[in-house]
Amino acid sequence: YTRSNQQQETIYTEEKLTKGIEFLAQQGLYPLAFEVPHDAISQQGYEVISRHVSSLFGQVQLSDHTWKTAGAPPLVTKPDMLHGMTLYPQQSVEPASDEEGSNILTEQKIQSIQHLQSAAIGLSYDVESGITGLQNLMTQMDAIPSSEWLDLKKTKQTVQTPHVQIKTSGDGHIHVEQSNRAETTTVKRSGMENMLRILTVVVMLFIAAFAFYTLYLRLTMKKRIFKERKLGG
The missing domain is CATH 1.20.5 (Single alpha-helices involved in coiled-coils or other helix-helix interfaces)
Structure with a gap:
């Protein structure tokens, strides 16, 4: 089944990435990395993504047989399966809720990663949970000893399509090149x-x-x- 749909998957992924990157660039918003929706995509999908971005956020789907087998090491790595892309991991740490038990559980998970040298902790927050939960989570993250936030602009990144190239050289600035082409859009x-x-x-x-x-x-x-x-x- 997957083999019979590989061509369509390639076309779909290529089109979504290209249009997404170019539309954001037109609005003055410059993506520096990509996160796969729900961390679910095939090995072929990762190969298509690697043509456009140099880094991923999140977890990696480990098997083409099921989307349920996903994971990521607690370090910034460059797995061979990502075709040269750097992986910034997202650990299974849920945002802290108003319940005391959830807060303690979140702290325990963070502490289990903290003892690793150069460990990276990535979190995904559900905006529907409201601003209060986000503020609590940010306070928790700031309280982690000897930790600092990652500024992606101070790393080397490349995001590109045939008409847009977005690059950072690690100096904290984003460099953008866009071709002057007439946009032809079909509105349904x-x-x-x-x-x-x-x-x-x-x-x-x-x-x-x-x-x-x-x-x-x-x-x-x-x-x-x-x-x-x-x-x-």
Whole structure:
């Protein structure tokens, strides 16, 4: 089944990445890495991603047989299976909730990683949990001894498509090159939009016909008055 859909997967992944990167660049937003949605993609997908980005965030799907086998080491690594991409890991540390038990569990997980030299802790926060939970999580992270936040702009990264190249050389600045090409986009209109367009055309035709008929009546009225005056004169 997977082999029969490999070509379609390549086309889909390539298109999504290219359009996503170029659209963000057009808005002045410059991505420096990529995170696979739900950490689920095939080995072929990682190969396609490696053509566009130099780094991944999250965990790695370890088998093409199921998306459930995913993981990441507690260090910044460069696994062979990622075709040269650097992996910034996301550990299985859930955001701290308002419940005391969840806070203690989160701290225990962080402490289990902390004793490793050069360990990296990556977290994914659900925005639906609200700002309070995020603030609590940030406070927890700041309290980890001898830790510092990673500024990706101070690392070497490359994100590219045929028309956009985004690079960092480690100096804290983002360098962007975009080709001056005309964007051709096809907008798919909904059924309601199409009906409104048709209705607008019909109304315009009625207005044009009414204006033409009014002009015709004025001209014929002038001719009629002229004839009557001539006959009466």
